[in-house]
Amino acid sequence: xxxxxxxxxxxxxxxxxxxxxxxxxxxxxxxxxxxxxxxxxxxxxxxxxxxxxxxxxxxxxxxxxxxxxxxxxxxxxxxxxxxxxxxxxxxxxxxxxxxxxxxxxxxxxxxxxxxxxxxxxxxxxxxxxxxxxxxxxxxxxxxxxxxxxxxxxxxxxxxxxxxxxxxxxxxxxxxxxxxxxxxxxxxxxxxxxxxxxxxxxxxxxxxxxxxxxxxxxxxxxxxxxxxxxxxxxxxxxxxxxxxxxxxxxxxxxxxxxxxxxxxxxxxxxxxxxxxxxxxxxxxxxxxxxx
Numbered sequence: 001x002x003x004x005x006x007x008x009x010x011x012x013x014x015x016x017x018x019x020x021x022x023x024x025x026x027x028x029x030x031x032x033x034x035x036x037x038x039x040x041x042x043x044x045x046x047x048x049x050x051x052x053x054x055x056x057x058x059x060x061x062x063x064x065x066x067x068x069x070x071x072x073x074x075x076x077x078x079x080x081x082x083x084x085x086x087x088x089x090x091x092x093x094x095x096x097x098x099x100x101x102x103x104x105x106x107x108x109x110x111x112x113x114x115x116x117x118x119x120x121x122x123x124x125x126x127x128x129x130x131x132x133x134x135x136x137x138x139x140x141x142x143x144x145x146x147x148x149x150x151x152x153x154x155x156x157x158x159x160x161x162x163x164x165x166x167x168x169x170x171x172x173x174x175x176x177x178x179x180x181x182x183x184x185x186x187x188x189x190x191x192x193x194x195x196x197x198x199x200x201x202x203x204x205x206x207x208x209x210x211x212x213x214x215x216x217x218x219x220x221x222x223x224x225x226x227x228x229x230x231x232x233x234x235x236x237x238x239x240x241x242x243x244x245x246x247x248x249x250x251x252x253x254x255x256x257x258x259x260x261x262x263x264x265x266x267x268x269x270x271x272x273x274x275x276x277x278x279x280x281x282x283x284x285x286x287x288x289x290x
Contacts, residue, residue: 004118005032005142008186009193009289017042020286021266025175028182029054031143036061047172054152055164062159065148072117078102080153082110083140086120087149091137111138119145126202126214127252135205143182150178179230184212186285187228187264191215193288194280195224204250211246213262221253226262234265236272236279 008027014037015023025046030036039053039061054061069076078100085099096111097104114120121141124133140146151171152159158167188201191213200216213226225247227239243261263272264280272279 002118006034006037007032008189011037014038015040015042018046020282022046024183024186024282024285025179027186028143028179029147031145033144036064036144047168047175050171051164051168054148055159055168057159061144062152065145066153073113078110079114082107082114083119083145083149084153086138086140087146091139093136093138096138118142123203125204125206126200126216127204127250137205139181143185146181147178176230180228183230184228187226187280188213190264190280190285190288191224191226191262194284197222206249209246209249211243211250214250216252220258221256222258222260223250223252224260224262225250226264229263229265231265232267233269234263234267236263236265236268236270236277239263240272240277 008024011027011032012020012023014034015026018026022045026037026040026049029046029050030040039059040049041052044052053059056062066076066080069079073079081100082096082102085096088099090096090099093104093107093111096102097107100107102110111120111122115122119140119142120138122131123137123139124131124135128135140149151167151174155167158164184203192198192201195215195217197217197219198215199218201213204211204214211225212228213224215224215226216222217224225243227243229239240261240263243263247259247261260276260278262278262280264285266282268279268281
């Protein structure tokens, strides 16, 4: 029986001493593995925990991802090259092949293995009917691998030289930008809890246009377009205007569908009053499971 990582709402049970904002931050770093969440010292900030529990060479989280790869594979170098590429934003098959220097004929095997062990996931736009689409992209599924690859793995030389304090300061500045993907996953979970009858939910993209989340209720022909912003005082009117334009490009039951627009942020500068618009803030995420 394969034990899956905890969802955000369940992971919160390990993080009860934190505000919901700090809980999201901790989840974006450690993900839903209970053993990792147990490492958190709730008397200290997430940033302090990063410095003390991840950037210190003697801590088990420092080498945990590479140790797991060595347990799973005899030679993890090719897998690390693939994961590093995806971490750097190379999400298309050809991009990963070029970055990792793995031939296109061999790469599918490596990707399949990384999917099987739950480190990466394969996605197509949510409105696509075929999983084997030319639009397929690969993403890091595990939050801790995402954090470790971005901040620890590529800065190992700096850490080995004892410059972790300087690295910790840099991570603190970059953390809000890093949290975008993890916050999207928290938002997906929130929408599944808050919206009734959802049959499909995921990212949507076409060429240079992307929508964070599109949720579909096939029973009543309703489609929800959602954008997630990990920041305070979100300008909902500006985002809504852009979202309405993007929605016009989404081909699904055109002419008969009902459209709803959702914006999720930490807080909002101004409320938008429209029947087809839903605003969700940090308190809606906090209360989603109730």
